[in-house]
Amino acid sequence: xxxxxxxxxxxxxxxxxxxxxxxxxxxxxxxxxxxxxxxxxxxxxxxxxxxxxxxxxxxxxxxxxxxxxxxxxxxxxxxxxxxxxxxxxxxxxxxxxxxxxxxxxxxxxxxxxxxxxxxxxxxxxxxxxxxxxxxxxxxxxxxxxxxxxxxxxxxxxxxxxxxxxxxxxxxxxxxxxxxxxxxxxxxxxxxxx
Amino acid sequence: xxxxxxxxxxxxxxxxxxxxxxxxxxxxxxxxxxxxxxxxxxxxxxxxxxxxxxxxxxxxxxxxxxxxxxxxxxxxxxxxxxxxxxxxxxxxxxxxxxxxxxxxxxxxxxxxxxxxxxxxxxxxxxxxxxxxxxxxxxxxxxxxxxxxxxxxxxxxxxxxxxxxxxxxxxxxxxxxxxxxxxxxxxxxxxxxxxxxxxxxxxxxxxxxxxxxxxxxxxxxxxxxxxxxxxxxxxxxxxxxxxxxxxxxxxxxxxxxxxxxxxxxxxxxxxxxxxxxxxxxxxxxxxxxxxxxxxxxxxxxxxxxxxxxxxxxxxxxxxxxxxxxxxxxxxxxxxxxxxxxxxxxxxxxxxxxxxxxxxxxxxxxxxxxxxxxxxxxxxxxxxxxxxxxxxxxxxxxxxxxxxxxxxxxxxxxxxxxxxxxxxxxxxxxxxxxxxxxxxxxxxxxxxxxxxxxxxxxxxxxxxxxxxxxxxxxxxxxxxxxxxxxxxxxxxxxxxxxxxxxxxxxxxxxxxxxxxxxxxxxxxxxxxxxxxxx
Ligand SMILES: Cc1ncc(C[n+]2csc(CCOP(=O)(O)OP(=O)(O)O)c2C)c(N)n1
Ligand code: SF4
Numbered sequence: 085x086x087x088x089x090x091x092x093x094x095x096x097x098x099x100x101x102x103x104x105x106x107x108x109x110x111x112x113x114x115x116x117x118x119x120x121x122x123x124x125x126x127x128x129x130x131x132x133x134x135x136x137x138x139x140x141x142x143x144x145x146x147x148x149x150x151x152x153x154x155x156x157x158x159x160x161x162x163x164x165x166x167x168x169x170x171x172x173x174x175x176x177x178x179x180x181x182x183x184x185x186x187x188x189x190x191x192x193x194x195x196x197x198x199x200x201x202x203x204x205x206x207x208x209x210x211x212x213x214x215x216x217x218x219x220x221x222x223x224x225x226x227x228x229x230x231x232x233x234x235x236x237x238x239x240x241x242x243x244x245x246x247x248x249x250x251x252x253x254x255x256x257x258x259x260x261x262x263x264x265x266x267x268x269x270x271x272x273x274x275x276x277x
Numbered sequence: 278x279x280x281x282x283x284x285x286x287x288x289x290x291x292x293x294x295x296x297x298x299x300x301x302x303x304x305x306x307x308x309x310x311x312x313x314x315x316x317x318x319x320x321x322x323x324x325x326x327x328x329x330x331x332x333x334x335x336x337x338x339x340x341x342x343x344x345x346x347x348x349x350x351x352x353x354x355x356x357x358x359x360x361x362x363x364x365x366x367x368x369x370x371x372x373x374x375x376x377x378x379x380x381x382x383x384x385x386x387x388x389x390x391x392x393x394x395x396x397x398x399x400x401x402x403x404x405x406x407x408x409x410x411x412x413x414x415x416x417x418x419x420x421x422x423x424x425x426x427x428x429x430x431x432x433x434x435x436x437x438x439x440x441x442x443x444x445x446x447x448x449x450x451x452x453x454x455x456x457x458x459x460x461x462x463x464x465x466x467x468x469x470x471x472x473x474x475x476x477x478x479x480x481x482x483x484x485x486x487x488x489x490x491x492x493x494x495x496x497x498x499x500x501x502x503x504x505x506x507x508x509x510x511x512x513x514x515x516x517x518x519x520x521x522x523x524x525x526x527x528x529x530x531x532x533x534x535x536x537x538x539x540x541x542x543x544x545x546x547x548x549x550x551x552x553x554x555x556x557x558x559x560x561x562x563x564x565x566x567x568x569x570x571x572x573x574x575x576x577x578x579x580x581x582x583x584x585x586x587x588x589x590x591x592x593x594x595x596x597x598x599x600x601x602x603x604x605x606x607x608x609x610x611x612x613x614x615x616x617x618x619x620x621x622x623x624x625x626x627x628x629x630x631x632x633x634x635x636x637x638x639x640x641x642x643x644x645x646x647x648x649x650x651x652x653x654x655x656x657x658x659x660x661x662x663x664x665x666x667x668x669x670x671x672x673x674x675x676x677x678x679x680x681x682x683x684x685x686x687x688x689x690x691x692x693x694x695x696x697x698x699x700x701x702x703x704x705x706x707x708x709x710x711x712x713x714x715x716x717x718x719x720x721x722x723x724x725x726x727x728x729x730x731x732x733x734x735x736x737x738x739x740x741x742x743x744x745x746x747x748x749x750x751x752x753x754x755x756x757x758x759x760x761x762x763x764x765x766x767x768x769x770x771x772x773x774x775x776x777x778x779x780x781x782x783x784x785x786x787x788x789x790x791x792x793x794x795x796x797x798x799x800x801x802x803x804x805x806x807x808x809x
Contacts, residue, residue, distance in 0.1 A: 094625065107282055111282055111451060116451065117449070117451060118450045119282075119449040119450070120447060120448040121449070123307060123310075123447050123737075128629065128630055128660075128663075129628050129630070130625055130626060130628075135448075143450075144523045144524075144526035144527040145524050145526070145527035146444050146520070147601060149602050149605070150602050150612060150613060150614045150615065151612070151615050152613065153615070162621075162623070165619050165621075168616045168617065168619070169615045169616070169618060170615055171616070172615065173613075173615070175615065186625070186628070187623055187625055189623045190623060191622075191623065195621050196621065199619045
């Protein structure tokens with residue numbers, strides 16, 4: 085078993101929390117894991133990605149080879165497309181559809197949508213809205229993780245436990261809203277995959 | 278003990294603590310910063326009273342680490358590759374004095390220049406200095422090799438370089454820890470003259486350093502970190518250094534590599550192992566994460582055998598970090614690729630944060646400079662380097678830390694008027710102070726802007742040694758009081774700030790303008806932590 089995931093977004097959108105939750109669950113299961121992160125200039129609105137690799141055998145490279153990623157999980161739609169060369173032919177793309185516009189030449193909504201429509205296997209969700217409805221705008225990343233969860237070879241309860249553990253020190257309220265976001269994302273994906 | 282998920286940097290930090298570290302000395306620099314930060318947050322370090330404050334720069338850091346080693350305790354100096362340039366003087370010379378307590382010099386290189394000005398390979402520096410190198414290929418080796426590096430250093434009384442690169446520094450994997458060892462007691466070197474490099478003594482110690490190379494090479498031949506992996510197909514032999522091994526193996530996940538492989542992680546180079554590989558194979562492919570150090574030595578200037586392949590003959594790109602696809606292609610293995618990046622995907626370069634104080638400083642400076650034309654502002658390294666990009670286009674140089682002031686000086690000496698140096702507070706105390714002293718000594722007409730945002734912003738907001746001291750330092754250096762101008766970089770102060778800058782540009786002497794306002798990121802962090 086192996087899963088290779090490219091996590092994508094813009095600095096500050098919380099892709100590293102997604103990584104730490106899957107990572108936490110994976111370590112509990114005794115899986116091998118490698119996760120290459122981008123540090124440094126990331127806080128300043130640049131693009132960020134993380135190569136996240138899980139397997140039941142030791143993993144060689146910290147970087148995912150092109151064409152081998154099983155999933156792209158993105159909290160921003162244009163950023164999702166940046167990593168298409170890494171997505172395998174039958175790979176799946178899960179992305180938020182809400183753009184983060186901090187550059188002048190950001191593509192029009194319609195062209196962006198047209199590009200996403202071309203992809204055979206995808207889940208495109210308005211994660212910002214779902215998170216807002218559940219009372220925590222900042223938890224859109226958990227909605228995205230929930231939407232990706234059916235495609236990560238791991239029990240949903242393992243991810244739920246990881247969310248509870250990782251957010252525990254922020255209090256019960258934060259844990260609950262993040263769990264609700266995770267659940268809502270999953271339900272959406274089950275219906276729309 | 279269960280495995281811990283560690284960044285390569287964190288594995289090194291934890292290993293140093295477990296090996297009985299008494300002090301880490303460092304100046305921040307991507308991708309090495311997290312090592313010291315880990316130790317700063319570690320309970321184990323606090324309980325052991327391990328020294329863990331930042332140093333002013335890499336030279337002061339290494340010198341303090343040498344002092345701790347002198348006293349018999351275990352010390353580690355950490356820096357990014359260009360930091361080693363700053364620390365080059367103590368680095369070259371501590372090879373000759375040797376170490377007493379275990380001394381590890383951790384250098385994190387940044388091939389592909391993800392956040393650096395160059396991609397220099399620190400293994401060349403180590404070779405230059407005759408210092409052994411440990412170059413782990415994964416997080417577990419990073420832990421194990423660091424743990425053992427201190428013993429090695431004490432055994433041969435020599436500093437050890439640990440060389441890592443960005444991918445290992447910033448990638449996480451499960452790591453198994455070893456039992457913690459107590460710190461050393463104070464114990465001076467039996468030879469009380471060991472650290473005196475008077476020529477007569479230095480000649481003796483230099484010969485001793487050269488003599489140490491022989492047993493150290495034998496260590497490399499027998500090291501568990503240098504592995505000869507047999508292969509049936511002798512048409513090619515492969516040498517890998519550091520993490521290049523992983524990219525090779527990634528191409529053989531479902532099959533086994535048919536060629537003999539020599540995995541090198543410890544230097545001086547194991548010449549016997551290399552000879553065996555070269556002798557039994559028709560040609561050799563050298564895979565190195567960095568400059569072609571091994572390849573160049575094997576090949577020589579003429580490559581008369583013509584059978585050494587790698588970065589120098591174009592089999593592998595001459596520049597940049599490796600990846601599994603590059604290595605696969607070099608081996609003639611067909612590489613897959615997903616669909617191309619759609620054309621609509623636009624680059625998203627990093628930018629100054631919204632409400633960053635540097636923005637207001639640059640807008641004011643640009644307005645004051647309009648009448649003087651382009652090409653007269655020399656800057657430095659930090660968040661404010663982004664002033665080189667639109668919409669500011671405010672600066673014309675960024676070379677090395679501290680160069681803004683001295684380049685502005687040199688250009689002024691050449692007759693360029695006016696010249697401006699723009700430098701951050703942390704960069705100023707790193708290596709701008711002596712530059713400013715040169716200006717004062719020469720009474721050079723320069724205008725220096727020291728952007729005081731109370732922090733080392735670029736690397737994530739570490740404390741700045743300049744905090745609360747910049748004005749006093751400038752006065753102490755001899756800058757005239759009336760030409761030290763403190764301004765507040767804010768939109769509503771724009772007109773008066775432009776006026777101050779114009780006045781100082783007109784002064785034929787040394788002026789210092791200090792725009793003072795806290796970095797938005799550290800400000801927000803403080804507010805968040807307070808509200809908790
Ligand atoms: C010799 C050297 N050491 C470290 C670095 C990494 N580095 C780049 S900028 C910077 C700090 C900048 O801080 P400051 O001057 O206060 O500017 P700010 O980023 O806060 O605007 C550091 C540590 C480097 N480039 N070169
Ligand atoms: S981190 Fe601080 S200094 Fe750097 S761009 Fe952001 S606000 Fe400015």
